[in-house]
Every structure is written in C-alpha cells, then in structure tokens.
Amino acid sequence: MTAKNQRLVLAGLAVLAVVGAALLALSALKDQAAFFYAPGDVEKSGLPLGREVRLGGMVAANSIARQPDGVSIRFRVTDGRATVPVAFTGIAPDLFRERSGVVAEGHFNPDGSFTATNLLAKHDEKYMPPEVAGAMHETKTLER
Amino acid sequence: MASLHAFANPARFLKIARPLTGWLFWTGAALIAFGCWAGLTQTPPDYLQGDSVRILYIHVPTAWLGMGGWSGIALSSIAYLVWRHPLANVAARAIAVPGAMFAALCLMTGSIWGRPTWGTWWQWDGRLTSMLLLFFVYLGYIGLARADREQGGDGRIPALFGVAGSVLLPIIRYSVVWWNTLHQGESIGLASSTIDGSMLWPLGFTLAGFSLFFAAVVLMRMRDMLARARNEARLRRMARA
Structure with a gap:
C-alpha cells in the first residue's frame, strides 16, 4: 500500500468517525436538546x-x-x-x-x-400567498 | 487522477481563474439584483407572515453558503491531507472568511425575521445554536490557519480541524427533524417544496447569484494568496543572493 493510499484510507476513516460522532451527538441529546415539552x-x-x-x-x-x-x-x-x-x-x-x-x-x-x-x-414550513391560503380554507369549510 | 493533478498546477489554475473571476462576479451580481427585485416586488406576501417572508430570498442562500462553505473547507482539507496539493490548502483558507461572513449573515437575517414572526430575536433552539457554533468554528479555523502559517506550519493541523468541524453539518441539517425546535422544519426538499411556487421562484435567482458571488470571492482570495506566496519566495531568493 502506497503512502497516498494509506492517507486516503485514513481520511475515509476520519470522515466515518465524524459522521458517527454527529449521529451519536444527535441521538444522545434527543431528550435534553428538545426546545420544548410537547x-x-x-x-x-x-x-x-x-x-x-x-x-x-x-x-x-x-x-x-x-x-x-x-x-x-x-x-x-x-x-x-x-x-x-x-x-x-x-x-x-x-x-x-x-x-x-x-x-x-x-x-x-x-x-x-x-x-x-x-x-x-x-411558524411551520408552509409558505403561501393569501389567495391560496384563502382557497384552501374555503375547501376545508365546504368539505365540512 | 491525471485531470485533477492538472488543475492543481498553480500556473494552469491562474490561467483559468483570472478570466473566470470577473465572469462569476458580474453574473452573480446581476442574478442577485434581479432575484432581490423580483422577491421584493413580483411575489405575493405570505398569508401569515406578510411581507417579512421576503427575507427568505437572502436568508436561504446565506444558510446554504454558510454550510456549503464548510463542506468546501472539509473537502479541500481531505484533498490536501491525502494528495498534499498546496492548492487545496489555499482553497480551504480562501473559503473560510466568506464562509464565516455568510454564516453571520444567516444568523442576522434569521434574527431579524424571528422578531416579528416568533416574537423573539434569539432563542437557544437546536437549529439556531448549532448554526452559531458553526460561525464560531469558522472563526477558530481562521485563527488557527493564520497561526499555523505564521509559525511556518505546513497546514496539516488546520486541515484536520477542517475535517473535524464538519461534524456540525449533519447536526445543523437534521436539528429540526430530530429535535423539537422553534425553527420550522425543512421547506425545500430535493423533489418538492412547501413554499408556494408563486413565492419560490426568485429564490432560484438569489441562490445561484450568491453562489457565483461566493465562488468569485474565493477565486480572488486564492489568487491573492498565491501572489503573496510568490512574492515571499522572490524576496527570500533576493535576500539569499
């Protein structure tokens, strides 16, 4: 194995370790990092x-x-x-x-x-102009 | 790999970068100007947020470039660590300052939008906090890279920091999915968007425009760094002679 390939493998392992660390941090903090109680x-x-x-x-x-x-x-x-x-x-x-x-x-x-x-x-992730929101509201009312 | 080596040659890089810089800068500026004009005048206001929704045409590109900048630092750092191309090291250092600037702009525009929408300038929510951390990590990288250069280092320590710092990128991306956050979930996915099409289209122009502008700034900084390095080498030769 050449030195360059060795470094490539090491870099790959480093990236895997970084991703693993991120996932561990996310799941470990799942309860503590919640902004609010539901x-x-x-x-x-x-x-x-x-x-x-x-x-x-x-x-x-x-x-x-x-x-x-x-x-x-x-x-x-x-x-x-x-x-x-x-x-x-x-x-x-x-x-x-x-x-x-x-x-x-x-x-x-x-x-x-x-x-x-x-x-x-x-705020939720939905963005719409008033006309569209109004139309949706109307359909909902009509269905009911 | 032969083609990648060809681009890593500084002389060839400069031959391509010199005309590309101006082209990227002016196209980017035109796209930003058009996107901002369209976003301010040609789109309807949001049914809840009213006109404050329009900040998204700046906020989303700055968030994308704040995170994209660090992806660039991480990729360049890996390229430098594995192939030892000096140009990859220069690229990583060149990205750091505009990346930090866009991360800061993202935090500022978000804060300005948060005041009327949420009723607060700042909250220690998962998305906001992780983005603030990325901004601090940028500042740390800039300081470390400068110190490394002044001490005559070969740039390997900042490169390792560049790889390690990318731990924040998935955390920022998935903070709104995995945790309860004040920040809303993802509006724009790969295939669909929960932003109505009539409001979304100027975002394409500002996203492309700010990306080209970012690339132009990075190329300018890379050329500046290469010119300095060449000057220093010349001065050293003269001092020896």
Missing part, C-alpha cells in the same frame, strides 16, 4: 414541576378565550396525543392564533395546567 411528553413522563420550562404544540381550535381584564388569555395546547390548558397575561405575538404552532415559556401547576410568562409563535 403535551404528549408530559403525559408520558410526568409533570416537570418546580422549574421554568417551555411547552410547545398547536393552539387548539376555538380554545382562545380573552379574559375580562383585557390582557389575560386562556387557551389549550395540543399535539394530538394530549392537551394542556394554558393561562397567559401579556402581549401575544402577531402570529399567535388558533390551529397554529405556539411555544409557551412558564411553569406547570400541580393540577396539570400551565402558567405562561411569555409566548412565542412557532
């Missing part, structure tokens, strides 16, 4: 009480209720597996709306509800 995770592994966490999911349809004080809202966050009721006082981002993604920062209460101190709107 309602289904909480149901499975118990409430993370007594510390600040983030809760993420979809805002359930027809669940946003404005409170009489004018700055508080209540809504439900769902991921299809479980649903968590959330209370929030403050200014919600513009993209916060029903059937859209949300990440709430705050803490869980012992009764399973969530008190949020800050809301982030989570």
Whole structure:
C-alpha cells in the first residue's frame, strides 16, 4: 500500500468517525436538546414541576378565550396525543392564533395546567400567498 | 487522477481563474439584483407572515453558503491531507472568511425575521445554536490557519480541524427533524417544496447569484494568496543572493 493510499484510507476513516460522532451527538441529546415539552411528553413522563420550562404544540381550535381584564388569555395546547390548558397575561405575538404552532415559556401547576410568562409563535414550513391560503380554507369549510 | 493533478498546477489554475473571476462576479451580481427585485416586488406576501417572508430570498442562500462553505473547507482539507496539493490548502483558507461572513449573515437575517414572526430575536433552539457554533468554528479555523502559517506550519493541523468541524453539518441539517425546535422544519426538499411556487421562484435567482458571488470571492482570495506566496519566495531568493 502506497503512502497516498494509506492517507486516503485514513481520511475515509476520519470522515466515518465524524459522521458517527454527529449521529451519536444527535441521538444522545434527543431528550435534553428538545426546545420544548410537547403535551404528549408530559403525559408520558410526568409533570416537570418546580422549574421554568417551555411547552410547545398547536393552539387548539376555538380554545382562545380573552379574559375580562383585557390582557389575560386562556387557551389549550395540543399535539394530538394530549392537551394542556394554558393561562397567559401579556402581549401575544402577531402570529399567535388558533390551529397554529405556539411555544409557551412558564411553569406547570400541580393540577396539570400551565402558567405562561411569555409566548412565542412557532411558524411551520408552509409558505403561501393569501389567495391560496384563502382557497384552501374555503375547501376545508365546504368539505365540512 | 491525471485531470485533477492538472488543475492543481498553480500556473494552469491562474490561467483559468483570472478570466473566470470577473465572469462569476458580474453574473452573480446581476442574478442577485434581479432575484432581490423580483422577491421584493413580483411575489405575493405570505398569508401569515406578510411581507417579512421576503427575507427568505437572502436568508436561504446565506444558510446554504454558510454550510456549503464548510463542506468546501472539509473537502479541500481531505484533498490536501491525502494528495498534499498546496492548492487545496489555499482553497480551504480562501473559503473560510466568506464562509464565516455568510454564516453571520444567516444568523442576522434569521434574527431579524424571528422578531416579528416568533416574537423573539434569539432563542437557544437546536437549529439556531448549532448554526452559531458553526460561525464560531469558522472563526477558530481562521485563527488557527493564520497561526499555523505564521509559525511556518505546513497546514496539516488546520486541515484536520477542517475535517473535524464538519461534524456540525449533519447536526445543523437534521436539528429540526430530530429535535423539537422553534425553527420550522425543512421547506425545500430535493423533489418538492412547501413554499408556494408563486413565492419560490426568485429564490432560484438569489441562490445561484450568491453562489457565483461566493465562488468569485474565493477565486480572488486564492489568487491573492498565491501572489503573496510568490512574492515571499522572490524576496527570500533576493535576500539569499
């Protein structure tokens, strides 16, 4: 084996090691590196009480209720597996709306509800002009 | 391998690179200008994000070149380590600065978009954090390559760093698939896109334009480095004479 071939094999092994390291890092951090808890995770592994966490999911349809004080809202966050009721006082981002993604920062209460101190709107990967979105919305309504 | 060796010859490289630089630069600039004009005036706003969606025509090319730049450093580093071509070493060092610049632009445009869309400038989310790490790794590479050169090293240590740093590329790519992140999932796949066609098409122009611009900057820097090396060699010869 010539020196060049030897270096080629070594470089190949190095690339394999790098890819392996990336995959190991990704899977090892799978739970720790999650940006938020989904309602289904909480149901499975118990409430993370007594510390600040983030809760993420979809805002359930027809669940946003404005409170009489004018700055508080209540809504439900769902991921299809479980649903968590959330209370929030403050200014919600513009993209916060029903059937859209949300990440709430705050803490869980012992009764399973969530008190949020800050809301982030989570955008999904779909981008479309208003006409197309409107048309899709109409079809959905017609089907129903 | 004969053809690859031919391109590794600096004299032949310069003969091709000299006319190519201008062509790449001006074509790239024209494509960027047209893509930005089309993205700002010829496409509809998004149904949720409104006009802030238009930053994607800059953000996506900068993300692609920030990551593509490091792929170039890694490939050049492997070529240098295996075949010991000095030109591969020059190429890796030439890519580092524009690569770092595009990684920084990606973080900045993302932050500007995140404020109105998510309601925050920055969050320690998997995608954002791994991209920030790539930017720091670029800075580390630039410092290491410079130190190696000043100490009279042969560039093998920065090349090893170039290979090792590519560990971040799959992490950035799959962070949104494997982890819960604030950043949305992949919009543009190999075969399909979840961005409506009426909004997507200017992105092709800016992607191609920024890529050509990037290539032109890399060629300029490579020619600059080769000219410096030639000057230094000449000065050394004169000092000896």
